[in-house]
Amino acid sequence: MRERNAKVPGKAEANKRMKKDALLNTAFELFTNQGIHDTTISNIAEKAGVAKGTFYLYFKDKYDIRNFLIARKAGEVFARADEELKNTDLTSLEDRIVFLADHIISQFSKDRTLLVFISKNLSWAIFKKQLLSAPDEEMDLPGIIREAFETSHTRYRNPEVMIFMILELLSGTIYSSILYEDPLPIDELKPYLFDSIRSIMRSQEI
Amino acid sequence: MRERNAKVPGKAEANKRMKKDALLNTAFELFTNQGIHDTTISNIAEKAGVAKGTFYLYFKDKYDIRNFLIARKAGEVFARADEELKNTDLTSLEDRIVFLADHIISQFSKDRTLLVFISKNLSWAIFKKQLLSAPDEEMDLPGIIREAFETSHTRYRNPEVMIFMILELLSGTIYSSILYEDPLPIDELKPYLFDSIRSIMRSQEI
Amino acid sequence: MRERNAKVPGKAEANKRMKKDALLNTAFELFTNQGIHDTTISNIAEKAGVAKGTFYLYFKDKYDIRNFLIARKAGEVFARADEELKNTDLTSLEDRIVFLADHIISQFSKDRTLLVFISKNLSWAIFKKQLLSAPDEEMDLPGIIREAFETSHTRYRNPEVMIFMILELLSGTIYSSILYEDPLPIDELKPYLFDSIRSIMRSQEI
Amino acid sequence: MRERNAKVPGKAEANKRMKKDALLNTAFELFTNQGIHDTTISNIAEKAGVAKGTFYLYFKDKYDIRNFLIARKAGEVFARADEELKNTDLTSLEDRIVFLADHIISQFSKDRTLLVFISKNLSWAIFKKQLLSAPDEEMDLPGIIREAFETSHTRYRNPEVMIFMILELLSGTIYSSILYEDPLPIDELKPYLFDSIRSIMRSQEI
DNA sequence: AATGAATGAGGGTTCATTCAT
DNA sequence: GATGAATGAACCCTCATTCAT
Numbered sequence: 001m002r003e004r005n006a007k008v009p010g011k012a013e014a015n016k017r018m019k020k021d022a023l024l025n026t027a028f029e030l031f032t033n034q035g036i037h038d039t040t041i042s043n044i045a046e047k048a049g050v051a052k053g054t055f056y057l058y059f060k061d062k063y064d065i066r067n068f069l070i071a072r073k074a075g076e077v078f079a080r081a082d083e084e085l086k087n088t089d090l091t092s093l094e095d096r097i098v099f100l101a102d103h104i105i106s107q108f109s110k111d112r113t114l115l116v117f118i119s120k121n122l123s124w125a126i127f128k129k130q131l132l133s134a135p136d137e138e139m140d141l142p143g144i145i146r147e148a149f150e151t152s153h154t155r156y157r158n159p160e161v162m163i164f165m166i167l168e169l170l171s172g173t174i175y176s177s178i179l180y181e182d183p184l185p186i187d188e189l190k191p192y193l194f195d196s197i198r199s200i201m202r203s204q205e206i
Numbered sequence: 207m208r209e210r211n212a213k214v215p216g217k218a219e220a221n222k223r224m225k226k227d228a229l230l231n232t233a234f235e236l237f238t239n240q241g242i243h244d245t246t247i248s249n250i251a252e253k254a255g256v257a258k259g260t261f262y263l264y265f266k267d268k269y270d271i272r273n274f275l276i277a278r279k280a281g282e283v284f285a286r287a288d289e290e291l292k293n294t295d296l297t298s299l300e301d302r303i304v305f306l307a308d309h310i311i312s313q314f315s316k317d318r319t320l321l322v323f324i325s326k327n328l329s330w331a332i333f334k335k336q337l338l339s340a341p342d343e344e345m346d347l348p349g350i351i352r353e354a355f356e357t358s359h360t361r362y363r364n365p366e367v368m369i370f371m372i373l374e375l376l377s378g379t380i381y382s383s384i385l386y387e388d389p390l391p392i393d394e395l396k397p398y399l400f401d402s403i404r405s406i407m408r409s410q411e412i
Numbered sequence: 413m414r415e416r417n418a419k420v421p422g423k424a425e426a427n428k429r430m431k432k433d434a435l436l437n438t439a440f441e442l443f444t445n446q447g448i449h450d451t452t453i454s455n456i457a458e459k460a461g462v463a464k465g466t467f468y469l470y471f472k473d474k475y476d477i478r479n480f481l482i483a484r485k486a487g488e489v490f491a492r493a494d495e496e497l498k499n500t501d502l503t504s505l506e507d508r509i510v511f512l513a514d515h516i517i518s519q520f521s522k523d524r525t526l527l528v529f530i531s532k533n534l535s536w537a538i539f540k541k542q543l544l545s546a547p548d549e550e551m552d553l554p555g556i557i558r559e560a561f562e563t564s565h566t567r568y569r570n571p572e573v574m575i576f577m578i579l580e581l582l583s584g585t586i587y588s589s590i591l592y593e594d595p596l597p598i599d600e601l602k603p604y605l606f607d608s609i610r611s612i613m614r615s616q617e618i
Numbered sequence: 619m620r621e622r623n624a625k626v627p628g629k630a631e632a633n634k635r636m637k638k639d640a641l642l643n644t645a646f647e648l649f650t651n652q653g654i655h656d657t658t659i660s661n662i663a664e665k666a667g668v669a670k671g672t673f674y675l676y677f678k679d680k681y682d683i684r685n686f687l688i689a690r691k692a693g694e695v696f697a698r699a700d701e702e703l704k705n706t707d708l709t710s711l712e713d714r715i716v717f718l719a720d721h722i723i724s725q726f727s728k729d730r731t732l733l734v735f736i737s738k739n740l741s742w743a744i745f746k747k748q749l750l751s752a753p754d755e756e757m758d759l760p761g762i763i764r765e766a767f768e769t770s771h772t773r774y775r776n777p778e779v780m781i782f783m784i785l786e787l788l789s790g791t792i793y794s795s796i797l798y799e800d801p802l803p804i805d806e807l808k809p810y811l812f813d814s815i816r817s818i819m820r821s822q823e824i
Numbered sequence: 825a826a827t828g829a830a831t832g833a834g835g836g837t838t839c840a841t842t843c844a845t
Numbered sequence: 846g847a848t849g850a851a852t853g854a855a856c857c858c859t860c861a862t863t864c865a866t
Contacts, residue, residue, distance in 0.1 A: 015825090040859080040860060041860075041861065041862090042861090050827090051826060051828055052827080052829095052861090052862090053826065053827055053828065054825080054826055056861095056863090057825070061862090125382060125388075158389075158390075158398065160389045161389050161395065161398050164379065164382075164389050165375060165379060165398065168375060168378030168379050169375045172374030172377065172378040173374050176330045176370075182330065182334070184364075184367055192363070192364065192367050192368075195409045196371055196405075196410075199405040199406055199409035200402045200406065203401045204398070204402075221850090222850080225851090246835060248835080256852090257851065258854095259837085260850080260851055260852070260853095262836095262838085263850070263851075267836080267837090268836090427829090431829090452855085452856065452857085453856080453858085454856075454857090462830080462831090463831045463832050464831085464832065464858085465831055465833095465858085466829080466832095468857095468859085469829070473858090474857095536794045536801070572801045573801050573802060573810050576794075577787060577791060577811065577814055580787060580790030580791050581786060581790065583790065585782065588743060588782075594742065595742070595746075595776075596776075596779060601779065604776065604783065604822070607822070608818045610821070611818055611820065611821035612814045612818065614817065615816070615817035616810070616814075658838080658840085660840090670840090670850095671842080671843085672847055672848070672849095674842090675847080
């Protein structure tokens, strides 16, 4: 019997997804290359090979597609870092969080356009909205974090607040450090940054 | 006695300064009330009581006046906090920096439009450019900071990096906390935040 | 039988051509009545009954439509003269060219706005670009000229240079003569002018 | 007793002339370098080292100064050619006019910006207005021409018309030939052109 | 679902001209 | 005569959005 998603494995459905993906990929390329301000909906539609009107079948406007992209890209960064974490045998939450931070830094170092794009948007609002509340098919970040704290031997006063502060510290500092090497290049900044993260965590231990 | 052609020295200059100030004040009001995006140069000029073309005598475009305003407003926030600091007898650098943070938070709590306006722009680039390098007539912030570190009994590994991290942590967290009370209202966040600041500083002591 | 979605073939295309023609006709009228400098794109669009933005779907800017018009109008003048030439039985190239010159003069005498418009633009660059190189659907001027020289009993040193000189002499002189009757009204100038054309041609015979 | 123009050989007078000359020289430089359209009165005034308002003390607007310049520059070209003519012992008017044409061509070949500037403006209206009617202090061109025809052994049907046609032929052809080498580079065009001039003259002999 | 021609409000910017000093 | 800050009309051009096909 055919389930909910059955239909004849829809050509139309696949086509729709392809169009949306084409729009997203094109938009990301244009946003990072020439800036959001200088990218028009015409640009995106034309380069994606669809008509201008078609854009509006999938997104409300330019900012709709931007937000969609930021969330997706940020999620991918976290997912990759978490994937790598699984290959380690780090046990203390402190080590694990520093590992994640390190891996995130490393991804942004290799892809500065991505850094510029999500830059400071990798912040609490988006993090929470996208990653904590809506466990999607691909990655259950909320679950991951909850579990991490539950399995940790060390307990913290307010895990959410702690993550919040670490995230803001991380996202705030790497932008200037990676892009402008100011006040220090990222490799020289890391010791200070990781020390700070650890000391924040320790100050919150119960 | 003044003759017909005897200009009051600097009358034209004063006039020019007034025009520029009128433009700046108006722009700030409009930017905070209706957003930068929805504020047009026509709006600013009209409300400031000058012709549209006059705007261009003083500023290159909308972003020129915005940057000017951010730097000025951010400077004022620091200056006021520092002014209050002088009325205390706090001696340890840790206490003094937490005091400054507290006072800055208090200013932004009372003036959310200001927070939205300079929000995350209160960042390293602007801070350094405007406040560290160019001691202006009104406030010698570079001098203040240098002196603070020199008179401190405690020494730190890298004062600049330390200030950088504290500033990013502060500016990153207060936005979400003051405006959205997320993850906590600012008054409840403060203990965590100040603890974190202190622990960052301690981790950097030599 | 036509279905609901069966477009009349080329209905949209016809519509586009009409819009473009409306713009061209309106632009010509405004250019000749109030000058190119004093004609704005708004003027043209409004009078043509289309939106301002529509103008930019068809032409890059004011000078784009001007060049288009000059070429078209100049082409029409030549085409009409050549059409009349066919009704004669003139055989010598000298007679045929003087006939063409006479007919061109006569057209401009009757339509001074046209003269002012293409005036000195009826020159070599445009003549060559538009009329010699790209035989369009309506008139194969290059072919006409080539044929004229090939069928002529008389041969000339350099036909292209000869046409060039005659054209510049003609276009240079009629402007002042027709519009300002200076140094002579066109009817009195003609004998001198035609004599000059004939003598130029004779000087180039091989 | 002091005559009308006396005054103490005026410093003010000299100053005024200098300002006007500075404006004229600057305008010419800007017109030829960046085009009349893209040259603003501000540009001219600033580069000439005078205030914007001062421009209006000497010229009505941009086109006033342009016309002034065209007439002056065109006059200089003729004057130089005529000066050289004096160093020859050419007697026939035909030879003398071809000599002038040759010398004018040579000047424009060496200074293409000048050619672009006066280009087709080296035409009858300007020629007549500036050069034939108003014998100025520096050059009595009307006198020169009148004399040339009077001393010529050969008589012509209508000298003015003849000069008119030759001038238009010359000014029309050299532009395309010198700037674009089309239909021939100027050196190759010359034989055809001079032959044409001579044959025009011969066709007008009485 | 897809198209893309048409729209037209609206922004940014320029610059000739004035006039108080 | 000289200045140059101020003016503000004028204009170009973009581009998000619609809708008939």
